[in-house]
Amino acid sequence: MPHWPDRRALDLLRISQPILQAPMAGAQAVELAIAVSRAGGLGALPCAMLTPTQAAEQVSAFRAASSGPLNLNFFCHQPPTPDAARDQAWRERLAPFYRELGLGPDTPIPVSNRAPFDDAFCKVVEALRPEVVSFHFGLPAPDLLARVKASGAVVLSSATTVAEARWLAANGCDAVIAQGVEAGGHRGLFLNDEVCAQPGLMALLPQVVRAVDVPVIAAGAIADGRGMAAALHLGAAAVQVGTAYLFCAEARISAPHRAALMAAEDNTALTNVFTGRPARGILNRAMRELGPISPLAPAFPLAGGALAPLRAAAEAQGSGDFSPLWAGQGVALARATAHGLDASTLTQRLADDAHTWLRAQPAGVQ
Numbered sequence: 449m450p451h452w453p454d455r456r457a458l459d460l461l462r463i464s465q466p467i468l469q470a471p472m473a474g475a476q477a478v479e480l481a482i483a484v485s486r487a488g489g490l491g492a493l494p495c496a497m498l499t500p501t502q503a504a505e506q507v508s509a510f511r512a513a514s515s516g517p518l519n520l521n522f523f524c525h526q527p528p529t530p531d532a533a534r535d536q537a538w539r540e541r542l543a544p545f546y547r548e549l550g551l552g553p554d555t556p557i558p559v560s561n562r563a564p565f566d567d568a569f570c571k572v573v574e575a576l577r578p579e580v581v582s583f584h585f586g587l588p589a590p591d592l593l594a595r596v597k598a599s600g601a602v603v604l605s606s607a608t609t610v611a612e613a614r615w616l617a618a619n620g621c622d623a624v625i626a627q628g629v630e631a632g633g634h635r636g637l638f639l640n641d642e643v644c645a646q647p648g649l650m651a652l653l654p655q656v657v658r659a660v661d662v663p664v665i666a667a668g669a670i671a672d673g674r675g676m677a678a679a680l681h682l683g684a685a686a687v688q689v690g691t692a693y694l695f696c697a698e699a700r701i702s703a704p705h706r707a708a709l710m711a712a713e714d715n716t717a718l719t720n721v722f723t724g725r726p727a728r729g730i731l732n733r734a735m736r737e738l739g740p741i742s743p744l745a746p747a748f749p750l751a752g753g754a755l756a757p758l759r760a761a762a763e764a765q766g767s768g769d770f771s772p773l774w775a776g777q778g779v780a781l782a783r784a785t786a787h788g789l790d791a792s793t794l795t796q797r798l799a800d801d802a803h804t805w806l807r808a809q810p811a812g813v814q
């Protein structure tokens with residue numbers, strides 16, 4: 449078992465390896481969290497696309513299989529204000545694709561199912577007491593956050609800028625995740641929507657480490673032991689890894705997503721066309737022809753509703769043209785490290801390799 453000189457995140461999160469499995473809504477269930485936890489990392493259950501009952505069931509399954517700590521993850525966006533004109537403009541923009549795929553104009557459009565943290569989810573936290581609760585898109589309202597903290601949970605959230613990191617630390621986060629622009633999936637940005645100004649991890653991480661007193665967790669294209677060691681050298685107390693775990697058998701992703709991960713090089717981009725919020729995925733037809741950033745996309749998470757029938761029709765033909773193919777910029781590196789490994793072995797491999805790199809070049813002090 450490697451000896452880690454910086455114990456801040458290990459002690460705070462009660463883990464033995466400074467590796468957090470990124471919660472990945474829509475791409476994983478409890479098996480991934482269990483596997484990472486068994487290897488000494490922090491397993492996470494994303495709840496953004498679950499009902500409170502489903503979340504509670506997954507927590508029970510985790511508890512039955514691992515004695516390690518658990519991170520329950522929630523989105524805390526403002527629910528969108530209905531905007532029928534914008535919805536209509538988006539449907540008109542998508543109409544040629546509907547025609548191409550043989551979908552009629554009266555095709556039912558599902559309601560997008562990403563629910564923000566609310567009283568019902570808070571009751572799950574209070575009843576099941578996960579050791580860690582993490583949020584994406586800022587923090588929930590102060591009364592809800594106070595209840596989460598009173599449950600005893602360590603609170604984490606992602607910062608995409610130094611200002612967001614300062615805000616999170618000042619508003620109750622026990623550790624801050626510095627999410628570089630390289631990261632796969634949704635950007636956690638919440639203080640502004642200037643997505644073109646988002647810094648990469650190499651610039652963001654040391655500045656966040658300097659700006660806040662709480663431990664900093666690095667996220668974004670950390671896909672092998674070298675990357676993990678580099679993040680620890682830059683002052684991170686731990687790393688959060690997403691894309692690399694998508695290559696493990698425990699990930700639950702569509703066949704087109706898996707095929708795209710297997711073929712990807714450095715062809716990812718930020719797009720809002722799948723949900724209305726910027727997120728990083730492998731470039732595909734929907735991103736190229738609708739965006740990648742579209743001013744027409746309805747507010748998060750509503751953009752996804754009208755795309756869902758296109759996605760289903762294309763996936764039925766084996767195509768990922770209209771699927772969100774979430775991945776970070778390190779996707780090819782992640783494939784080289786992780787393809788063919790189970791998530792426990794990947795966690796152990798990252799820890800061992802990072803440790804070797806750190807011993808070769810002992811970490812400096814920020």
Ligand SMILES: Cc1cc2nc3c(=O)[nH]c(=O)nc-3n(C[C@H](O)[C@H](O)[C@H](O)COP(=O)(O)O)c2cc1C
Nearest residue numbers: 470472473494584631632633668669690691774776
């Ligand atoms: C498929 C996928 C889904 C994600 N879903 C979530 C989520 O539900 N909650 C969250 O806090 N972060 C989510 N993220 C972002 C991760 O927390 C993290 O910032 C990112 O995975 C790190 O970059 P990497 O993917 O390059 O390792 C997701 C990332 C991916 C790749």
